[in-house]
Amino acid sequence: MKDINKKTGLARAKDIYNHRSKRARELKAEGKKVIGYFCCFPPVEIMTALDFLPLRLLGDMDEPITVADGYLPTVMCIFYRSTFDLGMKGRFDFIDGFIGAHACDGAERTSYIWSNYIKTPCNFFLDLPHVDKGEAVSYFKGQLNYLKETIEGLAGKKLDIESLKEAISLHNKQRQLVRELYYLRKPDPPLINGSEVLQVMISIMMIPAEEGNALIQEVIDEVKTRQDIPDKKNGRLLVWGSLIDNIKFTDLIESSGLNIIIEDTATGTRPFWHDIEETEDPLDGVARHYLQEVKCPRTFAETDTSYKEDLENRYSYLKDFAKYWKVNGVFGNIIRNCDIHGYEIPAVKDYLESLGLPVLIIEQDYSTASLEPLRTRFQAFAETIG
């Protein structure tokens, strides 16, 4: 493994976070191919097993959206408008393959429009059912097979079952390490702050899984023995909702009297909380995992129970999070025009408030330029829950 800048642990995570495509470009120069993908549903295991570097495509809250305005209307999720804007500006011009996904409206339509304007040698649109029933899993498994065939073409080789099983173990290991990292936030104050965790999380989405695992391990070892732990604050916060991918946002929250303790988002726990089961045909485990176990409100769980039971069914994992990590407040983060999370607000509030947890909901514009006015709201929230 090549050690970039000879940095380790948190310093290395910070470096990768700041220069997100650096490692990918280096590896590419060494002959590795890179696949960019949307959201947390295209299985990274299949990409890793075929020796690709899976690279999560994210937006940039620091970069004003300019080019995308001519292609995607302003009523669309700003995160995906930003991601597309970066794509049009050449930020991802080194990727060899693009995997779009039917995660939500924003991801789906942007995937289509992306492949019309941003050309890569290979692209695939992963259809993902909206329901988690058995027949949907079978259909999804079929789509995963097509995904596999498509990128086999780019790899110039067939995927063998053993490599897929190994890749699943490698990524399961990553999931386990991420959970260990999160456990370090259980003490009060936590041993690691939200911005540091975010830097690690973004980093592992930008580098190969083995390197990511080594990085998390380094961070865990470093944090366990560090002296400079975060300050104790009034609030121990659970973040729920649309993703956060910029530390200016987490810094703002944490400098307002709150410690971020756990994040139920697409850059937080969601892709990492459940391990892929070992199944005879590994794609069965992969399909079930992504459709049934990645806890995102984009997947609809059918219910014929009462509202109360429905809430329990949909959100009981949040209760577990809150109890285990002893959180005393919840920040519901909504990227403007994110319908998936927007429709959830009153229901998730009903549930969390019934547990005695105060909830702060903020709709924001995915732009660091418009963050500062939110500070007073976080400060006020910190005071009320302290």
Place this chain on the structure above:
Amino acid sequence: MKTENKKIKKKSGKTLQTAREASYFAKKMLKNALQAQEEGRPIGWSMVTWWQGELIARAIGAELVFPENYGAFCAATGGAEKHLEISDSEGYPATLCGYARNSIGYAKLLSDNNFVPYEGAPGGGLAKPKFFLASGTACDARYKWFQALKRYFTEAPVWTVDLPMPGTKEFFYKGNKELGLKYIVDHLKDYVAFLENLLGTKLDYDRLNEIVDQTFKTLALAHEVDILRRAVPSPMVGSDFWSIMIPHLYLPEDPEAYEFYKKVYAEVKQRVDNKIGAIPNEKYRLMFAELPPWHSLGFFGELAEKFGMAIVIESWNYHAILPIPEEEFEGVTDPLEKVAMLTYYKWTEYNKVALEYNVDPGFFMAAYFQFAKDYKTDGLLAHPLMSCRPATYTLLHTKNTLENKLKIPGVVIDGDIIDLRVFNEKEAFSKMEAFVETMDHYREERKKAGIAW
């Protein structure tokens, strides 16, 4: 060129007699729901699922009402404002779909009023649902919205009928179409079990077969009308279509809908045979994308009168399905399979066109490439809706690619489905005035490029 309607009706813009009669079906739907309520029959609040969920629900004896329509109705009658305010105060973002916000506000009032529609509710209100029929097709609102409504109808289950939506290229992967159809059929079996369990009655498959056959018949005839519209001058316009679509989109299994389309067909055919245009002096043939500004349909009359602009074809998603080749039905006897084919073929029917022009997605946008040719159009009038997402997302993309690949220019005029003030008629009119020159320019460009029409 002769014209039948020298005077375009300012308010509705309708030019067909049958279009004027079509409101009968909207009233009939409402009446059926009220009657069902009186008779104690189950009522479902439903999304349009392009027939995938509705036909089965009706075959088992449920009556359906459509909150999306109710949103339009409330907006048009001035009753939406109150509902929107309630939705906002309940904590739902004001950026959500306007129709959803309207029904959330209404649902709150209904549940607060012991499930009796409040005094003065627009159109008498919607009756309490026994279940929700949500849809995984077209936009996230169409299932998240109903899931959210459970907050107000705590015992009513929400069922989401899902539809595969692979990319265009992926749709043509070997075996993928069959895989998609299998998913739908298996999924519909689950749906039938859900309904049977909820309503305590068995689905009569013979009855479903009848309903499905009748639906295909009606849709085929509605499509024949679409074909007639290719004539120059255009025998009917968008304002006619928005009225006549109700029976095929909402009540295709109703034999009265079929009889109605026979009349529409005869009226349109008579115009085509006699080269009668729906508007006087048709000069520009336009495609229209998304829902129209309901309160200002007279705007189209103005465009016709002043510039000779006719809306000759409109939003793909509201049109009847293209005919499915007979041989595709060989050996298919299960009505669930026919339903699966109906909806899935509708959603993928323009995938070949998408491949031909190398544009994605096949739904919502590729149809305009075919329309442009078949209907010999000069431009696209894009009407993005602030609070309705699905087609709006691809409108700019559609406009850009039509310009690039077919030299069909587009003009964008903002509007909304709930906040009717977003549509600024005066501003829109001057944009259209400027657009005349653009269309003239592109006509020349098309000539130079050897693109027919």
